[in-house]
Amino acid sequence: xxxxxxxxxxxxxxxxxxxxxxxxxxxxxxxxxxxxxxxxxxxxxxxxxxxxxxxxxxxxxxxxxxxxxxxxxxxxxxxxxxxxxxxxxxxxxxxxxxxxxxxxxxxxxxxxxxxxxxxxxxxxxxxxxxxxxxxxxxxxxxxxxxxxxxxxxxxxxxxxxxxxxxxxxxxxxxxxxxxxxxxxxxxxxxxxxxxxxxxxxxxxxxxxxxxxxxxxxxxxxxxxxxxxxxxxxxxxxxxxxxxxxxxxxxxxxxxxxxxxxxxxxxxxxxxxxxxxxxxxxxxxxxxxxxxxxxxxxxxxxxxxxxxxxxxxxxxxxxxxxxxxxxxxxxxxxxxxxxxxxxxxxxxxxxxxxxxxxxxxxxxxxxxxxxxxxxxxxxxxxxxxxxxxxxxx
Numbered sequence: 426x427x428x429x430x431x432x433x434x435x436x437x438x439x440x441x442x443x444x445x446x447x448x449x450x451x452x453x454x455x456x457x458x459x460x461x462x463x464x465x466x467x468x469x470x471x472x473x474x475x476x477x478x479x480x481x482x483x484x485x486x487x488x489x490x491x492x493x494x495x496x497x498x499x500x501x502x503x504x505x506x507x508x509x510x511x512x513x514x515x516x517x518x519x520x521x522x523x524x525x526x527x528x529x530x531x532x533x534x535x536x537x538x539x540x541x542x543x544x545x546x547x548x549x550x551x552x553x554x555x556x557x558x559x560x561x562x563x564x565x566x567x568x569x570x571x572x573x574x575x576x577x578x579x580x581x582x583x584x585x586x587x588x589x590x591x592x593x594x595x596x597x598x599x600x601x602x603x604x605x606x607x608x609x610x611x612x613x614x615x616x617x618x619x620x621x622x623x624x625x626x627x628x629x630x631x632x633x634x635x636x637x638x639x640x641x642x643x644x645x646x647x648x649x650x651x652x653x654x655x656x657x658x659x660x661x662x663x664x665x666x667x668x669x670x671x672x673x674x675x676x677x678x679x680x681x682x683x684x685x686x687x688x689x690x691x692x693x694x695x696x697x698x699x700x701x702x703x704x705x706x707x708x709x710x711x712x713x714x715x716x717x718x719x720x721x722x723x724x725x726x727x728x729x730x731x732x733x734x735x736x737x738x739x740x741x742x743x744x745x746x747x748x749x750x751x752x753x754x755x756x757x758x759x760x761x762x763x764x765x766x767x768x769x770x771x772x773x774x775x776x777x778x779x780x781x782x783x784x785x786x787x788x789x790x791x792x793x794x795x796x797x798x799x800x801x802x803x804x805x806x807x808x809x810x811x812x813x814x815x816x817x
Contacts, residue, residue, distance in 0.1 A: 434701045451614040452606070454491065460767065461532055461786045463538040467698065471618065472689055476662040476671050476680035478695075483675020483717070485702060490531030494809035495563055495671060496802045503525040508802045512768060512795045514788045516701040517542055520709055520780040524815040526702070532786065540680060541784040544765030548647045549731075550666070550707060552591060552752035557655055559587075559668045563657040566591075573653035574615040581632040582649055588638045590650040591751050597632035599643035603766065603780050603790035613644060614807060617695075620687040623648055636728040640739055640749065651693015662691040672707040673722040695765075708773045708780035711761075726749075732761050732775075744793060744801055756800070761805070766790035774801050777811045 454463040454470065465472065480749050508600055509517065515532025516539070518525060543550075558564040564573075566588040571578045580598035589595050600609040609630075615806055616623055627645055634641075651662055658665050665683040671680065680703060683696035699707075710716070711731065715723030734748030734755045748755035755761045760774040768785025787795055 426555060435544055438487040442738070451618045454618075455471075455767065455790065456786045457513070457786060460665075462630045463517065464767070464784070464786055465532070465534045465544045467542050472679040472684040473696075473698070474661060474684060474688065474691065476663045476667045476682060476699075478679050479486070480671040480678045481675070482677040483706070485520070485631050485706070488521075488524040488526050490526050490527075492519065492527050492806065492809070494806055496805035498798045498801050500721065503802070505802070505806075512783075512799055513788070514525065514768075514783060515786050516782070516784040518701045518705045518782045519806070519810075520705050521776050522535075523709065523713075524684045524704070525702070526810075528718060530701075532740055532784070534794075535784070537700060538678060538700060540558065540678070540700055541704075541769070542683075543697050543699060543704065543763075543769050543784075544695050544767060545644065545647075546704070546769045547692065548644075548752040548792045549763030550670070550697055550729070551647060551651055551654065551662075551693045553707070553711070553723055553727075554662075554669060555587070555591065555650065556667055556713035556723050556730075556751075558658055560724045560727070570649055570653055571593075573656040574649060577649065579625060581630045585636040587653060588648070589651070590646045590712060592637075593640055593642050593646050593749065593752075594634075595641075595643065595646045596632050596634045596636040596638065597630045597645065597651070599630060599641065599644065599645045601642050601644065608648075608724060613687060617685045617692065621685075622688065625689055642743070642749070647694025648692065649692060650752075653692070654693065660697075666697070670710075670722070671703075673717050673720065674703070674710055675717070676703045678703055678762050680747050691811060697772075701784060704771055704782045706779055708771050711780060712775045714775070728775075731755075733760060735757070744796060746797070756804075758804075768792075768795060768799065768805075770799060773806075774807050777807050779807045779810055781806065 430622045444812050477668050509531045515535045517529050519527040568587050571583050585595040589629050600608040620763045662811045678700045680699040682691045714725045730751045731753040734750035736748045737745045754764050759776050762770040768787040770783045772781040
């Protein structure tokens, strides 16, 4: 009898433990040291849809060189190796004048073939796709989101336009607080990993402001934008990415979009996984005004829109060195970046003709100090390359 009670107790405890793990898997998978593995193997954890590479990739010219620049941070002079160590870099590539001048993979599971989870850097790629869809006539910036997503009629998203979603000003209340498990983003992550309806979540969100009047960084705005893009084009996010972006840039490897467990839905703001080199090809496309080999893939005016926000204009809740436009973060000097939690960055500086990709495995989703050091270091790197006369 006693043994039976013990076995039953163990089973109950085991079931409770399994349930806890299931509910908290997002938290477990994104913390160090597990996240270094997760961020290159997440296709083994969640369902996904492939983004096939084209039959013939577009080669990146190789002009390797040593990057001997330094940067000042925290009262000390630091090197690129310091940046990688201090900010948990997993993959790193630099393009200058269209050539790959530096590439390294400090991460334990990283390599040129590894597909990295880009998190919210996906938002910037979704913005590129929206620009293409607008040029094709499938979407219009002034179009109400509910025209494409009638399921959201009567919700906080009723009245928001495609442009409002691009500018993160839908008016729907969404809290992007990574430190609070009960925030909107915490609930969003649990719905993705443990099963839940993002549509139901979007429908239930309260309104915080009239559409188009207040900036509020929101992954749900990007989610609705992705739904609108899929509805307008009649293609899944992965299929549209493959045909309109991966093929024209001559991507070297397949990418993939993560899908939620139940129901299976792509994430317009957080699901793209790609190699560092292919992310760099996306950056090169934007640095060259939307052109690839003389073909206008993205309208030039759309690229210009991504640079159209003044840094420091977002208010006290956001770092002063950033502005925001069309799902891109803007910086002084004309550079703009795609950013993802845990330290993913696609830095584009058209004037200096520099593109930098940095994937990372930060211990937490958001870290202002690590962000500030990365921006400081990459600004110094761009200045170093711009002043170099070595022919790189």
